[in-house]
Amino acid sequence: MLSHFLLMVVYALIVSLFFTVLWRRERREQVKLFLQIFLGMVLGGLVVAWLMYPFPSGPPAPIP
Amino acid sequence: MAETGSTSAAQPAPQAARPQGNPIVAVLSAWLVPGLGHVYLKRHLRGLIFFVLVIASLAIGCSLEGKLYVVERGQPLTILATLGSMGMGFPYFLLRYGLHYKGNIMGAGFEYGTAFLLTAGLMNLLLVLDAWDIVRGKKE
Numbered sequence: 001m002l003s004h005f006l007l008m009v010v011y012a013l014i015v016s017l018f019f020t021v022l023w024r025r026e027r028r029e030q031v032k033l034f035l036q037i038f039l040g041m042v043l044g045g046l047v048v049a050w051l052m053y054p055f056p057s058g059p060p061a062p063i064p
Numbered sequence: 065m066a067e068t069g070s071t072s073a074a075q076p077a078p079q080a081a082r083p084q085g086n087p088i089v090a091v092l093s094a095w096l097v098p099g100l101g102h103v104y105l106k107r108h109l110r111g112l113i114f115f116v117l118v119i120a121s122l123a124i125g126c127s128l129e130g131k132l133y134v135v136e137r138g139q140p141l142t143i144l145a146t147l148g149s150m151g152m153g154f155p156y157f158l159l160r161y162g163l164h165y166k167g168n169i170m171g172a173g174f175e176y177g178t179a180f181l182l183t184a185g186l187m188n189l190l191l192v193l194d195a196w197d198i199v200r201g202k203k204e
Contacts, residue, residue: 002128007176010124011183018117018187021110022194025204 012041087199094195096153098188101195114191121184122155129168130177132159148182151189 016037024030085105094101099115102108133145150156159165167181168174197203 002172004176007128007173011176011180014117014121015183015187018114021113021117022190 008045009042012038012045016041085199087196090195090199091192094192095151095188098152098155098184098191101191102198105195105198107198114187118152118184118187118191119155121180121187122152125177125180125182125184126159126165128173128177128180129171130174130179130181131167131169132156132165132181133178134160145182148189149185151185151187151192152181153188156185 016034019037020030020034024033090101090104093104097115098118099111099113102111102114133142133149135146136142167177171177194203
């Protein structure tokens with residue numbers, strides 16, 4: 001359960017399902033919006049991760 | 065213009081679409097239990113789906129030992145985060161006062177869990193607004 005990618009996908013799944021049911025009533029529009037949000041979040045996350053890849057992670061943050 | 069007026073007089077406002085419900089009860093129930101406001105407004109399936117989604121987010125957040133926000137001194141942003149988390153209604157108070165849940169900053173999934181917990185609260189706040197719109201007849 002601690003795979004970063006899996007957690008990101010689960011998060012995107014919950015959020016996209018939520019907004020799909022909240023904002024759309026017709027099945028076809030629901031599928032369209034679901035795919036837009038879900039793929040946008042997952043692919044957007046991968047793009048951001050790819051862009052951040054060259055940067056070093058640095059030392060761990062201090063625990064408050 | 066006169067024709068338009070007579071047409072609107074002949075066709076009453078679509079009050080049949082407006083559910084019969086008390087706005088205060090709808091909003092309060094929507095806040096207390098995720099999806100209950102929609103069930104109260106006869107949107108049973110939608111209410112069930114919202115309940116499952118919010119509780120799933122909450123359960124995943126807890127299993128990852130995420131942070132359940134409380135107001136911290138000198139940290140004004142925690143006020144907003146706490147209000148957002150309180151949006152989940154009864155589960156927030158159950159976790160905080162009933163189960164004394166705090167999260168574990170040393171947990172491997174702490175940051176993810178915090179995001180899931182905060183998202184559960186924010187999603188339920190949107191459900192409260194949605195219930196309000198439905199009961200006021202602004203939304204189906």
